[in-house]
Amino acid sequence: ARTAAHCLNLLWPGPAMKASAVNDMSIQRRHYFLSGSVQGVGLRWRAKNIADMLSITGWVRNLYDERVEMEIQGTEKDLDMFISKLGTQHFIHIDAMQCTEITPEPSEHDFEIVGE
Secondary structure (H helix, E strand, O other): OEOOHHHHOOOOOOOOOOOOOOOOOOEEEEEEEEEEEOOOOOHHHHHHHHHHHHOOEEEEEEOOOOOEEEEEEEEHHHHHHHHHHHOOOOOOEEEEEEEEEEOOOOOOOOEEEOOO
């Protein structure tokens, strides 16, 4: 796995900055760890709703250390929009975000809340 350039340039709160416009239509997959006020505030359900709206696949789950882990897959534009929308939801306060670009999973077709 490699760290995505747009993940390194992320200024939070706010949308991710684009690394390049070249990969706008290619499918990407990102792995995230989110910390802050991210559990018990509806983040996973809001992530599912946003993912369904943007046709993003992947999964999200709570971790025992009070962080949230998720993988999202779609176009760069849609992934950036997902993160931007998630960060503007009421009661969700993301203080830190770790992001790594990983290999897409072409057989995945849905976004799931894991551990429900």
